[in-house]
Amino acid sequence: MKKIIVWLLMLSLGATTSSEIQTNDKSIMDESDYAYLSLTYTSLNSEATNFNEQRTTSFYLYDLKTNKLKEIYTYVGACEYPVGVVDYKNAKVYYSVWGDPSDASAGDKLQVYDIKTGKINDITNYHHVFNELDWYNNALYGIVGGKESNGVVQLAKIDPTTGEIQPIFSNNTDSVYLDFSIDHNTGEIITTWYSDFARRRMDVNQENGKITPCPFFISSVDTSDFSLQSVIYTFSDTPYSSLFDNYGADADSSEVWETANNLEVSNVSRLNDDILLFIGRESVLDQQAKLMMLNITDKTTSEIQIPGVATYYSFVVSPDQQTIFANLQLQDGTQGVFSYNIQTQELKKLFDINEVLKDFSGNKSVTPTTMQIIIQ
Numbered sequence: 337m338k339k340i341i342v343w344l345l346m347l348s349l350g351a352t353t354s355s356e357i358q359t360n361d362k363s364i365m366d367e368s369d370y371a372y373l374s375l376t377y378t379s380l381n382s383e384a385t386n387f388n389e390q391r392t393t394s395f396y397l398y399d400l401k402t403n404k405l406k407e408i409y410t411y412v413g414a415c416e417y418p419v420g421v422v423d424y425k426n427a428k429v430y431y432s433v434w435g436d437p438s439d440a441s442a443g444d445k446l447q448v449y450d451i452k453t454g455k456i457n458d459i460t461n462y463h464h465v466f467n468e469l470d471w472y473n474n475a476l477y478g479i480v481g482g483k484e485s486n487g488v489v490q491l492a493k494i495d496p497t498t499g500e501i502q503p504i505f506s507n508n509t510d511s512v513y514l515d516f517s518i519d520h521n522t523g524e525i526i527t528t529w530y531s532d533f534a535r536r537r538m539d540v541n542q543e544n545g546k547i548t549p550c551p552f553f554i555s556s557v558d559t560s561d562f563s564l565q566s567v568i569y570t571f572s573d574t575p576y577s578s579l580f581d582n583y584g585a586d587a588d589s590s591e592v593w594e595t596a597n598n599l600e601v602s603n604v605s606r607l608n609d610d611i612l613l614f615i616g617r618e619s620v621l622d623q624q625a626k627l628m629m630l631n632i633t634d635k636t637t638s639e640i641q642i643p644g645v646a647t648y649y650s651f652v653v654s655p656d657q658q659t660i661f662a663n664l665q666l667q668d669g670t671q672g673v674f675s676y677n678i679q680t681q682e683l684k685k686l687f688d689i690n691e692v693l694k695d696f697s698g699n700k701s702v703t704p705t706t707m708q709i710i711i712q
């Protein structure tokens with residue numbers, strides 16, 4: 337599962353933009369049905385002695401019509417986890433930054449950068465954590481922890497104007513949300529979550545040599561009223577006996593079939609009515625991630641094998657329900673963003689990581705942190 341990564345750095349009050357950014361570019365801002373990838377990359381400068389200068393985070397837009405990559409905004413500063421999203425039609429970039437450079441316990445806040453004017457404003461106050469952000473139908477969605485959710489990390493809807501954060505269950509202090517994706521055809525959110533109580537109960541039993549697996553849930557959420565619709569699938573990332581309805585093996589039986597159990601599951605996204613896609617690892621330490629297909633009707637999984645791929649970082653599903661866009665590293669060392677058509681099995685490189693590296697002032701290590709598909 338995706339883990340919360342915390343870097344204890346301090347936020348620089350300044351922000352920098354690339355000289356290549358054209359803030360008066362209106363060539364695509366007024367187009368309807370404009371489709372693009374919003375991408376976030378971050379880099380740590382090990383030679384910088386000032387905490388305020390150790391992290392650089394950049395936000396990019398990849399135009400799916402012209403197949404061009406554009407750097408939109410770059411800032412130098414700290415955050416707990418570098419996430420953001422480009423709302424290009426409204427000329428905004430939303431992103432997380434450290435709330436107060438003088439307070440080591442401040443946590444993050446949400447800021448907005450205006451592409452046209454270059455102005456920066458706070459959207460929320462600090463003492464938050466933002467693990468993911470996305471944009472759909474003029475609203476922000478994220479995996480957010482803060483006072484609104486009693487400190488628990490939850491799926492939340494964020495008003496981009498007022499900064500109001502609406503957790504899916506404001507009074508629920510037990511459900512912990514991990515990640516989510518948005519189906520742009522229907523507005524459905526697919527999210528994964530678990531019970532903190534069940535997780536702790538599993539840990540206690542594990543100490544006694546008896547493992548009671550913690551169930552993880554894949555659920556459907558309707559963005560129109562932001563309500564939890566239904567649990568689509570239940571699985572466990574630990575050894576198990578048949579305690580839940582879709583477990584694929586039983587301790588007293590030799591019958592075994594492929595399920596999403598015994599896998600670290602992340603990046604769950606809907607392909608169509610019957611199929612969900614996800615990235616699966618045997619453990620959080622396993623670098624050999626697999627792109628998996630989950631049939632939610634018969635509750636079985638299978639691997640989508642793309643020849644030449646060494647590492648899957650993240651992916652998003654195109655509304656055509658045939659194509660995925662993925663951050664990949666190939667076995668020959670090539671890293672970048674690719675498109676892959678599941679029907680034709682065609683893998684196509686959209687851009688190389690070197691196109692991003694040139695914007696990071698000589699830093700040799702750049703990490704992709706978020707990728708979203710935006711339809712406006």
